[in-house]
Amino acid sequence: MGLDVWNLPAEREGVPAPDELVERRKAVAAIPQQVEPGVDVHQQQYGGVPAVVVSVPEPARTVFYLHGGGYRLGEAAGWTGFASRLALAAEARIVLVDYRLAPEAPFPGALRDAAAAYDAAAEEFGPLVVAGDSAGGGLALSLAVAVRDAGRPAPTGLVLISPWLDQTLDGEMYAANAATDQLFGLDAARIGSELYLQGHDARDPLASPLLADPAGLPRTQVFAGGAEVLLGDATAFAARASAAGVTVEAHLVAGMQHVWFTIFADLPESAHALDAMARFVRAC
Template identity: 50%
Template sequence: MTSTGAPSSYTWQLPPVRTSTQATPPELAERRASMDSLPRPAHPGVDISDVRYGDVPCVVCAPPQARGTALYLHGGGYRLGSVALSTAFAARLAVATGARVVAADYRLAPEHPFPAAPHDAAQVYERLLSESDAPPVVLGDSAGGGLGAALVVACARSGVSVPGGLVLLSAWLDLRCAAGSYRSRAATDQLFSLDAARQAADQYLQGHPADDPLASPLLGDLDAFPPTLLCASTDEVLLDDSVAFGSALARAGVATSASYVPGVPHAWPSVFLDLPASAETLDVVARFVRPLLAKEPS
């Protein structure tokens, strides 16, 4: 694995990393093991390599003549998911956008509670900033979308250049888990639920306040946010997170685009890759991202 371990040149305004107070539930360990046993797919025309940015393992998906860089943060409620599982989607992102896509394997709860994930995202983002004159675009789905938005909050607080753009797919943006769509969409969302959200939030936060904008970026100061694309299903319990976040961005004067798609599952573009709706949303993402990438080849 290639390593890019340059020392930090920023003072990130993040809380210190904490020791976990919770054991890993056996059923969570079993779910991870079954997911991690799946083979990592190859993707024709995309160079896939393992790279370590500081302490964080990453997978890099580079199309021919890549232009610009995108950081991708996977979903999984901060307790599931990996770059191995996300490689197929990251490769498709690379082909669609033309960007070199770096997928980060940030630490998971409950073994690594908040703020381990923001620390890891910041470490990878800082290394990517050092590689180019232009900030990378950041993309994330579900919890990874929340982490991507939290990264922007951390950048703004720390005097670090914010991303060139932000793409949030079915993003989990408010860990208070109080949105009305948890109940109004309970019957149509087969992948996420209020109970699952509360359990995941408890395992991630472990007593840290849910209203901290680094955990719930919906509650943050959004004035410094870059152009943002929000995509969500009208059938998912996190619908209200995206709707509320888009409204807050608009009030802050941030250029905001939104795509709300009926009849699709939570995080459909990254989880259900072969759905026609996934291809359509990937095209929406690509048309948003391409103009935001650095003009010179990366």
Template identity: 45%
Template sequence: MKAREILSAIKAGRPVAGDCRRPDVEPLPGIPAYRLTTAASRPDRTVLFFHGGGSTGGSTFDSLDLCARIADAAEAEIISVEYRLAPAHPFPAAVEDALFAYRHLLTSGYVPERVVPAGLSAGGTLVVSMLLAARDAGLPMPAAGVCLSPAVDMLFLGDSVIFNQETDWLEPKTLAAMRDAYLPDRDPTDPLASPLYADLAGLPPLLVQAGGGEVLIDGIEAFVSAARLQGVPVAFDCVEGMFHCWQVFAAVLPEGAAAVERVGAFIRRHVPDEG
């Protein structure tokens, strides 16, 4: 399928079916998370995954196909975290859960240089928030981080929020409702909620992947520029014409499949095969 066909289906509320992959799934003891593996997974390369859903929805089981494809492309195991959701658990609950998951891996014997946190949409934001919290707590940094279509500015000030509505399925009213649920009576510029306003120095290399047609693209580009100015190595992978979270449709969208392959290559580059 083509991107415009998928976007039209999403806006119309029609399902987009494809040949979805399913990893092996097992609960991870001691933490609200699942270990996902495929035949390609290596036990010495771990992706700590945070699902999307606007901080108010979503779960590991909504992201099984994407996780399986990342596991194949990265040749890694996936630890997918079931972090708490707003409005029942507003900010900073999700950040606390993400940091707890990373601490759990470290205390369970995982080597930080063999771990890469990755996330989609709100989960991509959570990657940066977790890295900031871990840095401030004095924890060792992981090898790298992967942010897929992250929401990095909860003020949503970019012009693209208005002018890219024809090329994306996210709407300003949806973004505002998400912010109100996630940040009731909180400052939207809190660095752990809006990493665009954070001191980013000391973070590991990042892959930031976004679509040129996203309503969030202006904020994402501003974040990439800010991170680079503060010395963070950032690989910015912007694909023209793509909408928010197009990677989810890798089963039917060639650009989505190619994007996931680039995610895998980035992870393998920063966590090379041992020996």
């Protein structure tokens, strides 16, 4: 069957990563992960796409997770600590997808990888909850839109953590929260967008899923911190999706940074957010 049934944009040739980005990737990959006891971690492939599976011994459900990193940084192994906490809280198997990064694989490379892995994981495990943070949150929403439009088996839920949803970079919060967001900002967004799009139209709804029609999407949970520049993307999507009849559960937490509960595990606000996400996943 393959990706032909998805009607996705064709692959495009990318360019090599600059030396500075290669070094940043190495630094990010070297950050140690604290995996919780009682959780298994192993490598796997789904649809030919590498993944890391983090699971409790007898998972009751599966979360298909797309990591952040501005479409140009990060790897699945760097999310195993957070995934282990989520796996325990949600009694779940977490499939962390190692989609290809820009600039070597510009849009739609990451989306095509996500689609191939999604089909294979759904065939093996049954209905999935799709989740992601930052750029991975944008990719998760793009995947959900592509699933709907292609008539593929729908996810039972969608979780977007500090999602980057709009490649036009028009959000007012880029200026309003510039002084408070310590992890992301307009300059980083511009660099990431240029490497990801490489001339592709930023208003393509599969590249900027905030611009897609949200009607018919699965029930969705959205998290955003009050101090982050992507607060506007999250609130705009929550409003549009709710108006289109999508069931939306929004958690907008004052003072919190970008993707706070994937990084700062010891904060009370992180514990509350993880508990809310686990409850949502268990209910899907």
